[in-house]
Amino acid sequence: MTRDYIARDPRTGKPLNVGRSKSKKQYIEAQEGPWLAINEPDIIPLANGNINDYNVSWRSKQYVLTREDGILGLTRLKGHKAMEAHTSLLKALEDDNPSVRVSALKALPEVATQKSDELFDWLSVLLDDDDLSVRKAASEALSISAPVFPSGVDIIIHNELRSYEANRSKFAFKGLESLCEAWPEVACDHIDELFLETDANLRLRGAKLLGKVLAKAGHIGWDLVSWALNDDDARVRQAAAKTLPRLAKIDTRIATIFSERALSDSDSKVRISAVKAIRSLDKDSGRARELILKGASSKDVEVRRACIEMLPILYGEEVLRGIAIDLLKTETDGKLIKSLTQYATDDSLEGSESQKNRFLAPAPAVPKIDREVAEAAGKSVGLEPLPSNKILQDSENKSTNNVVKKSKVTDLYRSVSQDDMMGYDDDEY
Numbered sequence: 001m002t003r004d005y006i007a008r009d010p011r012t013g014k015p016l017n018v019g020r021s022k023s024k025k026q027y028i029e030a031q032e033g034p035w036l037a038i039n040e041p042d043i044i045p046l047a048n049g050n051i052n053d054y055n056v057s058w059r060s061k062q063y064v065l066t067r068e069d070g071i072l073g074l075t076r077l078k079g080h081k082a083m084e085a086h087t088s089l090l091k092a093l094e095d096d097n098p099s100v101r102v103s104a105l106k107a108l109p110e111v112a113t114q115k116s117d118e119l120f121d122w123l124s125v126l127l128d129d130d131d132l133s134v135r136k137a138a139s140e141a142l143s144i145s146a147p148v149f150p151s152g153v154d155i156i157i158h159n160e161l162r163s164y165e166a167n168r169s170k171f172a173f174k175g176l177e178s179l180c181e182a183w184p185e186v187a188c189d190h191i192d193e194l195f196l197e198t199d200a201n202l203r204l205r206g207a208k209l210l211g212k213v214l215a216k217a218g219h220i221g222w223d224l225v226s227w228a229l230n231d232d233d234a235r236v237r238q239a240a241a242k243t244l245p246r247l248a249k250i251d252t253r254i255a256t257i258f259s260e261r262a263l264s265d266s267d268s269k270v271r272i273s274a275v276k277a278i279r280s281l282d283k284d285s286g287r288a289r290e291l292i293l294k295g296a297s298s299k300d301v302e303v304r305r306a307c308i309e310m311l312p313i314l315y316g317e318e319v320l321r322g323i324a325i326d327l328l329k330t331e332t333d334g335k336l337i338k339s340l341t342q343y344a345t346d347d348s349l350e351g352s353e354s355q356k357n358r359f360l361a362p363a364p365a366v367p368k369i370d371r372e373v374a375e376a377a378g379k380s381v382g383l384e385p386l387p388s389n390k391i392l393q394d395s396e397n398k399s400t401n402n403v404v405k406k407s408k409v410t411d412l413y414r415s416v417s418q419d420d421m422m423g424y425d426d427d428e429y
Contacts (some may be wrong), residue, residue: 028110028148034063035073046070047088068103073350075110093122098131099320105137109144110150120145120152126166127160141169146175147182158190163203173205180212188213188220195224200233207231207239214243215250222247222254230260234267246279254418255280256287263291268300289314293323301333303365308336311343321345 002296038046044052047070049212054065071092077085089111092104105126112119123145126138141192142160146153153175160172180187183193194206207228213221223249228240241262250257255277262274275295281288295307311320324343331337 028063028113028144031072031106033069033072033290034058034065036076037063037068038065038070038076040076040081043073044069044084044088047074047085054352067100071100071103072107075107082111085111086115086117086119090118090122091229093119098129098134101126101129101131101134102137105134105141108141109148111193112145112149116149116152120149120156120257123153124156127156135298136167139168143171143175147178149185150179150186154186158193161190163195164195167358177209177212180209180216184213184216185220186219195227195231200236203228203231203233203236204239210240211243211246214246222251225258225417227366229262229265229270234270237262237265237267238269238273241265241273244273245280248277248280252281260287260291263295263298263303268302271295271298271300271303272306275303279306279310296323296327297330300335304331304333305336308339391423 003321034056035043035056038054042051042054046054046065046067049067049072052066054070056063056065065076066162070287071089074085074089080297085414089104089107092100093108095101095104102390105123108119108123121140123138126134129135129138139160140152142156145173146157157172157175157179160168161176163169169207176187176190179190186304191206191209194202210221210225210228217220219222226238228236231240244262245257247258259274259277259281262270263278265274278288278291278295292307292310295303296311298304311323315323320343324340328337328340328344331340
């Protein structure tokens with residue numbers, strides 16, 4: 001059902017841009033051991049039991065290998081040789097010896113990358129084997145194969161996730177976790193089915209995987225988060241709410257909608273996760289501001305504390321003062337009352353003398369000429385002390401010398417009269 005769902009904008013009806021899910025190509029990690037020293041022509045005979053003992057030197061040590069080592073050596077055969085390896089592995093999977101079946105299960109994931117016919121059918125059968133070591137090896141093979149062969153183990157992993165044996169369920173969820181990285185859409189189908197289970201523990205384990213598919217699965221992952229936030233079990237809602245801060249970095253619109261819903265949840269941990277998500281949203285968003293104001297009046301003191309701490313970041317002093325005054329009317333927590341009182345107090349008017357002084361503007365600088373005139377008259381400028389008598393005397397002498405020099409220059413200069421300019425001379429008459 002989730003594969004056919006398309007998220008659309010409610011106003012335009014167009015599909016939302018949710019990106020593309022990316023799958024990570026997985027590889028089977030090759031095992032190391034003395035079987036790497038077996039000559040390739042001898043691997044099949046040793047794996048089929050045609051050779052009883054096989055001596056090799058590996059990493060400066062001597063080993064005597066048996067059929068089990070030969071079966072592990074089948075992982076080295078590639079290309080056209082993989083057909084024989086596949087045939088030998090099928091024989092080993094149905095062998096009566098448990099140790100042979102265990103070795104065959106260890107080799108199964110890597111051999112399946114070359115040819116997988118019937119191998120996963122045998123894997124399904126050996127998960128219910130009478131021998132405990134065989135069942136454990138089959139569970140390990142399933143967890144390794146899940147991210148590489150999602151369709152081959154789809155039904156198997158569906159059943160193993162719901163197994164009553166803790167060990168089998170553990171390896172199945174380990175495989176599902178790897179599937180979240182490699183094939184997130186396939187993993188979402190399994191998580192979706194887990195949310196339909198009546199067992200709350202299964203729903204909880206599914207909800208804990210939501211963070212791994214959130215970024216890659218797009219709208220399918222968002223739907224799963226939404227359903228988990230509506231779950232009856234508080235633990236499931238808590239696990240889903242923990243993904244909201246991460247979702248806020250991926251899509252703020254969806255995160256805002258989910259956070260608003262979670263902010264009204266009956267569980268305190270869900271509400272706290274919602275606040276953390278809101279704090280990750282754009283601070284200029286009007287909706288985010290509304291949610292912070294709503295949370296500042298919450299019945300949960302932890303929610304109120306987290307939201308009140310955000311108020312100075314979102315609002316200026318004047319608006320913050322009005323909000324704090326309103327919140328103080330209903331606040332009962334002592335620490336929050338102290339914080340709100342600080343927000344509501346105007347230090348420039350109601351603070352101490354030192355606090356008020358911080359808001360005073362500095363006096364403008366006195367011009368140099370005014371400073372010299374004031375000092376010459378014996379007056380103090382600002383908070384500076386009056387200059388000493390010697391400085392005053394030097395200043396007076398300097399002023400006197402300047403006056404004398406100016407008068408001497410003036411005596412050497414005579415202004416020209418109008419008669420002189422016209423050429424009249426009084427002595428001629």
